[in-house]
Amino acid sequence: KAGVTQTPRYLIKTRGQQVTLSCSPISGHRSVSWYQQTPGQGLQFLFEYFSETQRNKGNFPGRFSGRQFSNSRSEMNVSTLELGDSALYLCASSKGQGGNNEQFFGPGTRLTVL
Amino acid sequence: KQEVTQIPAALSVPEGENLVLNCSFTDSAIYNLQWFRQDPGKGLTSLLLIQSSQREQTSGRLNASLDKSSGRSTLYIAASQPGDSATYLCAVRKTGKLIFGQGTTLQVKP
Numbered sequence: 001k002a003g004v005t006q007t008p009r010y011l012i013k014t015r016g017q018q019v020t021l022s023c024s025p026i027s028g029h030r031s032v033s034w035y036q037q038t039p040g041q042g043l044q045f046l047f048e049y050f051s052e053t054q055r056n057k058g059n060f061p062g063r064f065s066g067r068q069f070s071n072s073r074s075e076m077n078v079s080t081l082e083l084g085d086s087a088l089y090l091c092a093s094s095k096g097q098g099g100n101n102e103q104f105f106g107p108g109t110r111l112t113v114l
Numbered sequence: 115k116q117e118v119t120q121i122p123a124a125l126s127v128p129e130g131e132n133l134v135l136n137c138s139f140t141d142s143a144i145y146n147l148q149w150f151r152q153d154p155g156k157g158l159t160s161l162l163l164i165q166s167s168q169r170e171q172t173s174g175r176l177n178a179s180l181d182k183s184s185g186r187s188t189l190y191i192a193a194s195q196p197g198d199s200a201t202y203l204c205a206v207r208k209t210g211k212l213i214f215g216q217g218t219t220l221q222v223k224p
Contacts, residue, residue: 004157033211043203045211056210090157092212099145099207100165105158 002027004093004106012112018079021109025072025093031055032074033103034066037088046089049074050097078111086113116141116208120215127194128223135189135218137204142182145207149178149189152201152217161202162189194222 005024013019025032034046045058049068066076072093078085088108094101117140127133137147146165150158162171162178164187170179177190187204201219205212 006157035212042216043205043212043214045213048210058211088155092158097210099209102146102148102160102163103207103212104160105150107157110155 004091004104006089006091006106006109008109009107010110010112012114013081014114015081015083017081018077019081019111021076021078021089021091021111023074023076023091023093023106025074025091026104029093029095029104030072031094031097031101032068032072033092033094034074034076035090035092036060037090037108038086043090046076048097055097081113083113086111116144116206116213118204118206118213118215120202120204120218122218123216124219124221126221126223129194129196131194131222132190132192133194133220135191135202135204135220137187137189137215139185139187139206139213141206141208142185143208144182147178147180147187148205148207148212149176149187150203150205152203154201158203191220194220196222196224198222 031050033048037043048056052068068074090108091106092103149161164180175192201217203217205214
């Protein structure tokens with residue numbers, strides 16, 4: 001069974017640009033969550049999608065947005081990039097939305113903002 | 115506000131040692147606790163998931179325990195190997211999100 005896949009794996013952008021990251025969950029998984037990992041802040045929750053609806057949102061500015069498609073694939077968009085957005089962006093999938101579901105992570109997308 | 119703390123931040127041991135990694139959390143109202151492993155520059159690999167109603171889980175040389183009342187979890191690694199070198203993260207599930215500790219970076223020397 002294929003794991004969580006994320007594309008692209010590496011991305012270099014300049015300040016002010018926007019970027020879209022993609023995540024394909026494990027087959028049969030309907031919940032997708034996004035996390036940002038930086039050396040200073042560690043892993044922080046961005047948002048969770050289930051059945052094409054955002055169910056939970058972390059404490060990030062509105063420049064960070066996402067969506068989920070009917071096949072459970074998800075995209076995350078960051079507009080007006082800032083230097084501080086440089087991070088490893090991780091996507092996780094689980095079968096359901098419930099709190100007892102195990103989350104499985106993808107390899108991440110490394111975003112560098114110059 | 116839920117806070118997760120991992121002690122120690124770094125650990126270096128000789129191969130073959132048994133070791134314990136610690137994780138503490140401030141709010142006992144959690145759904146579950148998950149231990150992950152992260153190799154440099156890579157994603158997270160799920161090691162063990164302990165539901166809030168469980169006390170421990172085992173997988174191979176790994177054993178994780180959970181004491182909700184005291185807000186603590188431990189990850190026990192038996193007979194450590196150089197391949198176990200990585201950062202170990204614990205995370206508690208609260209509503210729809212995982213809240214992570216800062217991790218313990220483990221180095222196992224041959």
